[in-house]
Amino acid sequence: MEKLYWPSQIQEDYPDGFGILGSSSINGILCLYVQGMRQLAYLCNPTIREFKGVPPNPFENAPHYVDIEIYYHGFGYDCVRDDYKVIRYVVFWAISDDNVFVNDPFLLNCVWEMYSLRSNSWTNLELDNFIPKSRDDNNKFYLKGMCHWWGYGDGYIQDLVSFDLINKVWIITPPPSDVPMEIYDNFDMLLLRRQLFMLNETIALMSNYAGTTIFYISILVEVGKKETWIKLFVFGSIPYIAFPIGTRNMGNVLFQTHDGDLAWFDLSIHRVQNLVST
Numbered sequence: 001m002e003k004l005y006w007p008s009q010i011q012e013d014y015p016d017g018f019g020i021l022g023s024s025s026i027n028g029i030l031c032l033y034v035q036g037m038r039q040l041a042y043l044c045n046p047t048i049r050e051f052k053g054v055p056p057n058p059f060e061n062a063p064h065y066v067d068i069e070i071y072y073h074g075f076g077y078d079c080v081r082d083d084y085k086v087i088r089y090v091v092f093w094a095i096s097d098d099n100v101f102v103n104d105p106f107l108l109n110c111v112w113e114m115y116s117l118r119s120n121s122w123t124n125l126e127l128d129n130f131i132p133k134s135r136d137d138n139n140k141f142y143l144k145g146m147c148h149w150w151g152y153g154d155g156y157i158q159d160l161v162s163f164d165l166i167n168k169v170w171i172i173t174p175p176p177s178d179v180p181m182e183i184y185d186n187f188d189m190l191l192l193r194r195q196l197f198m199l200n201e202t203i204a205l206m207s208n209y210a211g212t213t214i215f216y217i218s219i220l221v222e223v224g225k226k227e228t229w230i231k232l233f234v235f236g237s238i239p240y241i242a243f244p245i246g247t248r249n250m251g252n253v254l255f256q257t258h259d260g261d262l263a264w265f266d267l268s269i270h271r272v273q274n275l276v277s278t
Contacts, residue, residue, distance in 0.1 A: 074147025176229030
């Protein structure tokens with residue numbers, strides 16, 4: 001484990017901690033943020049101690065009776081324009097129930113927007129507000145020109161959302177039928193857990209049913225295609241494993257145990273290796 005240097009400004013802005021959008025760096029650059037807050041996000045390269053605050057959008061100067069929630073969905077690299085970009089979803093809420101605000105433009109729409117490091121500005125994306133949104137800080141990453149996240153739509157419908165940073169288009173991929181529903185009594189889709197991650201430079205999805213430690217891993221052949229998932233592994237039951245954290249290219253899955261420790265699961269030999277906490 002290695003300690004990283006953070007400027008005092010970042011520590012003041014995020015006293016309760018922050019998230020790393022996409023959970024990894026792109027060309028050594030990280031995007032730091034706090035989900036749901038108006039505060040600035042940062043692009044930073046901790047290796048050379050370079051930090052840049054992402055400027056606020058004019059929407060953030062909303063009237064006092066309007067509250068704003070910001071949900072960061074993607075951080076990626078546009079290789080055509082040599083540009084780093086951030087994708088987020090902005091929701092406007094009326095603090096007051098007074099009908100006088102019903103026609104206020106701030107309260108009429110939710111907005112998808114994209115930040116460009118090259119222009120140091122935000123632009124609105126002409127996207128459908130019904131695009132599935134991410135509900136958590138995980139399940140999102142960048143791969144080959146696209147930002148991917150696991151999204152939830154109306155009725156708890158789950159889909160993979162892929163946003164092309166170069167062409168500014170989005171693609172929806174339905175989930176696989178990977179979990180055999182018939183083996184569970186009174187199967188409930190709300191209890192199905194999904195974990196999106198990369199496995200050997202391929203999009204993969206890990207699924208398991210709440211209360212069990214049997215995991216199903218499928219890989220994606222092509223975004224946007226029906227029945228494009230291939231079930232790769234089924235492993236478990238492993239009673240002391242709590243939930244997955246991530247993977248590495250050598251084919252290991254990192255889990256947290258019920259004791260708060262870490263454990264690697266080697267997919268090639270189906271063996272668990274406990275990591276000693278320090």
